Amino acid sequence: MASVANEITQQMAERAPGTWVCTPRDFLGLGSRDAVDQALSRLVKAGTLRRIGQGLYDMPRFSIRLNRPAPADMDAAVAALARRDGVRIMPDGLVAANRLGLTNAVPAKTSYLTDGASRTLKIDGRTVRFRHGRPRIMQWAGRPAAPVVQALVWLGPDAATDAQVVATLRRRLPDEVKHDLSEHINDVPGWAMPLARSIVSGPAIAA
Template sequence: MKRAHAGGRGGVFTPSDFLDVAGRAAVDQALSRLVRGGKLRRLARGLYDFPKLHPKLGPLSPAPDDVAQALARETGSQVQIAGARAANALGLSTQVPAKNNYLTDGPSRRVVLGKRVVDLRHASPKHLIAPGSFAGTVVQALRHLGPVRATDVARVAGRRLSASDKKTLAKGAVRAPAWMRPTLVSIATISGGADG
């Protein structure tokens, strides 16, 4: 419980986050006891949180990114927001999707949290360029919006990416589909942007 509290309310974790403390069976039993005692909440099989509490609404749903990160930690994999979420994160879309799509180099998994879905889909390395970074979000936003909005993506990303993210983008551009490469290279060479 100390470990769960340490991250504060809103933390999401799996039994594997506690395997340095005790064996799997003991961790599973302890988590079950804490859920029964109302101290933790079971979100799905092998997935728990220490929920944030709202004075009127009670326990709030965890952030989809926190759920995705917990699932990735469990399998030692990486995740990257994808699709409409990536475009939204860059401010290029006002659409807030009910389904939160992520690409991962680990196993695919879907978790339903009330009306929201967190969907991790296994992707090949060529689709996972700079996973977990803002540069990776730019690649996924570009993939989602397509060549028609490439100029918009370049304009926003050029301003918002740090110098180190631009370097990451330039390195990863060779693995991107041919139509994306010129845009990624142009973003990487735009001067200015956030401080690295």
């Protein structure tokens, strides 16, 4: 038991605190599932690890600004769920559009798309919704251009054709993203293909 707990602590410490979320499945190479569960429980009681959701743990970092442990990294928690459950997960279109600077709107609840089942979970005290996404969209999961496609779909045919949308994406997208979008342009919804071509082949626009 102690050796399993020590190995888990060492592996967690090798990563910057707060940047990686684990599940019991990540440590099954160290012992039986029962031994891993007991070790994790022991580490939580000792304050070494923090349980942020059902079967989700992190090594908390202290926030000087907040004067308390910093919130869990939600993207890291979602990545842990994807590893554990063998599914693909990515932020929904509103989040993607916000991160790309295409909207100031922010979601009332943290929301993701998945090719797994729709469900709602509590992670670090926050309600997180996972909504089953269409295969046409989920095939972009993990690709550099995924947020662009999600944002365009969220905006829809009318809003996405605004010249400012294209100008913003031409200016902000790195070459890697533009290349990925170009390489997989046939996977973009039909109405968005002219926009995607304009984004990747149009002239650069000064900031």
